Amino acid sequence: MKKTSSKVYIAVGLGILFSAILLLNMRFSFKSYLVNSYYRSNEQVLAAFDPTNLNKSLPVKAISCYRGVLTNTALWSNYGDLEAALTKGDVLITLETWLKGPDYTNNVLTEVLKGRFDNQFNKLAAMVAKSNHKVFIRWNPDMEVPAGVYPWQFKSPNDYINSFNYFSKKIKNHAPAVQIVWGPSGYPGDTEYWPGNKTVDYASITLGSWSELTTNFYPHDQTTAAMLKHKLHRLRFIGKPVLIIGSDKGKTDFQYSWLNEQKNLVTTYSSTIYSKSNYIDSIKAKPNRTSLKIGVFDPNKRLLNQPEINVEHIFTDWGELERGDFEKKFTEAINRHHEVIVTMEPWRDITGKPDTAVLESILKGRYNEQIKKLFAIISATNTTVYLRWMHEMEIPIHRYAWQSQEPVTYINAFRYFMQFNGGPGKNVKKVWGPAGDRGSADFWPGSDVVDFISIAIYGLPDKNITDPEKQEAFSTIFNRKYFRMRFLDKPLFVTEFGVKGSESFQDKWLIDAAKTINANPHVFGVCYFNLYDNPKAWGNIKAPDWSISQQSMIKFCNLLKK
Structure with a gap:
């Protein structure tokens, strides 16, 4: 009898192994495709923080945490031991909605609005309605984190808000006692996705969410205590109790004393930073303009003398103020019968050395004499002055000494300045000037020290994009940034905007800008940045030149409704 080659045995063995692996993968794929799965998660509800009643900010009793993964292709649900858990105690269910099959690339949020998950929602609601214990349902969490871990991330806030409200109403129709949880991670920009009081019972934050660990858009907090402080601060506009949830990747370091520290902070600034007047539910009305400032x-005076121009922008610092350079520039602008935007960058004095602890220095009174001198100069005229102070504070870089700082410290320094010795003269309008990026509202200093909100709009969304044709439209950037200010009640002034490229491309971009400005009556003024950008901010990349021709500016002004 002929011996079978050992190579044949190896080949057969490998074939069997490969087939087994394939069948196993098909089993799991089949299950995820056709079955909604519910399972016990490793997350923990560590505590609750109620900004509306600090006495309720206590450790919570045990809450069992479950996850439910719903797919549009599922034919039935495997609830595991969830039904039994609902009879034993309080339960938090984190519900996820996923698309499978041909619809995989569709927007899962719009598919929810089409009713693709209604049957699954209704069945879950009917089951939890039978529980005699408290049931929390948190739907599609971490929506604000730019990570791509979940299919509902990197989606527009409006899509998320509309689908969240749809989901909440579906659940409440069958289970009105269920507590609906809005579940951001607590990342910068979370309140952009706030759905409103009517469909939310609780908010939640996660200490060390997997989504955040996979992205580096913003620096990670070095301690859990700092993370808790920052995440609770970001929810200061939300008047709902907050569940504090630990990571599902292991035990979360947590101390209840940190909650007491947060309670003390809220109490200390209860009339300003953490005032209950901050709580919002809908878009706040902003005043409409009666005329548009242009x-x-x-600085090269190429556009200043055009008849449509009625405002000049001056950037300055303590050093220019002390040397007299600022007063000279300011007087020249006033003599041209122009109103003036003064952007004060308080980080270099006459020595030219930057103050790296500028916020603390302001609060300690180090710059009181400079503030007094500045106010005296800009208040000694009847001309309107727009005083923009410590701008672009929310960008997580270190271009300015007031960036990447504690929001509470920034707010206190802003308020100190604007209220110093009763504040500047009546001709001076107080301008709070974020870039308009994620997390801008974290630094909102309060309506009593702000007359205008300023934002900056430049065509290049990223300094690594050098092709002018890839610049974003003015309208795209404006709509994104304006939405971030929807809970703030002050009008807007676009104190910086610019576009690079050929004159024909710039003209096309400015046509879109004019249409956008005309369509938004809450914009009281616009100011073009007619110069190249600061090379130091662009590293090894050539700084963009935003300059436009006189003819382009004339065409732009003619398109505006004054």
Whole structure:
């Protein structure tokens, strides 16, 4: 009898092994495709923080945490031991909605609105309605984190808000006692996705969410205590109790004393930073303009003398103020019968050395004499002055000494300045000037020290994009940034905007800008940045030149409804 080759045995063995692995993968794929799975998760509800009643900010009794993964292709649900858990105690169910099959690339949020998950929602609601214990349902969490871990991330806030409200109403129709949880991670920009009081019972934050660990858009907090502080601060506009949830990747370091520290902070600033007047439910009404201010930052004086220009922009610092350079520039602008935007960058004095602890220095009174001198100069005229102070504070870089700082410290320094010795003259309008990026509202200093909100709009969304044709439209950037200010009640002034490229491309971009400005009556003024950008901010990349021709500016002004 002929011996079978050992190679044949190896080949057969490998074939069997490969087939087994394939069948196993098919089993799991089949299950995820056709079955909604519910399972016990490793998350923990560590505590609750109620900003509306600090006495309720206590450790919570045991809450069992479950996850439910729903797919549009599922034919039935495997609830595991969830039904039994609902009879024994309080339960938090984190519900996820996923698309499978041909619809995989669709927007899962719009598919929810089409009713693709209604049957699954209704069955879950009917089951939890039978429980005699408290049931929390948190739907599609971490929506604000730019990570791509979940299919509902990197989606527009409006899509998320509409689908969340749809889901909440579906659950409440069958299970009105269920507590609906809005579940951001607590990442910068979370309140962009706030759905409103009517469909939310609780908010939640996660200490060390997997989504955040996979992205580096913003620096990670070095301690859990700092993370808790920052995440609770970001929810200061939300008047709902907050569940504090631990990571599902292991035990979360947590101390209840940190909650007491947060309670003390809220109590200390209960009339300003953490005032209950901050709580919002809908878009706050902003005043409408009666006329439009048109300005330029134009140190080379190429556009200043155009008849439509009525505002000039001056950037300055303590050093220029002390040397007298600022007063000279300011007087020249006033003599041209222009209103003036003054952007004060308080980080270099006459020595030219930056103050790396500028916020603390302001609060300690180090710059009181400079503030007094500045106020005296800009208040000694009847001309309107727009005083913009410590701008672009929310960008997580270190270009300015007031960036990447504690929001509470920034707010206190802003308020100190604007209220110093009763504040500047009546001709001076107080301008709070974020870039308009994620997390802007974290630094909102309060309506009593702000007359205008300023934002900056430049065509290049990223300094690594050098092709002018890839610049974002003015309208795209404006709509994104304006939405972030929807809970703030002050009008807007676009104190910086610019576009690079050929004159024909710039004209096309400015046509879109004019249409956008005309369609938004809450914009009281615009100011073009007619110069190249600061090379130091662009590293090894050539700084963009935003300059436009006189003819382009004339065409832009003619398109605006004054």
